[in-house]
Amino acid sequence: MDRPVSQHAQSYDQIRNNPKFRQLVQSRSRLAWSLSASVFGVYSLFMLTVAFAPQWLHRPLGEASLLTVGIPVGAAIIIFSWLLTGWYVRSANTRFDTLSAQILEESQQ
16 A cells, blocks of 8 residues: 555655765766767867868878768767766666665665
8 A cells, every 4th residue: 555645755755865866966966067068078179179260070091982081980989978878778787776675675665
């Protein structure tokens, strides 16, 4: 059966006051902001290069190559973003889920 609303409020307060919950929130926030700043920095650097040094991106990869430097640089930026997303997902599925499970277990005692 469902618990009364006041018991839910007590559970929420108990979870919020748990030091592990604060640790979870801080570490998840720190990781998310760090990864976001990294992606933003890389994209910003790319846009600044496009704006102020486009000739660098237009250079061919080799003498007879039709590919320019910009193609692998753009692909590397996309792959970098995917890797950071994977890093976050791995952290969420390991560290953060473990900590969340501990918090819920402690709140139900």
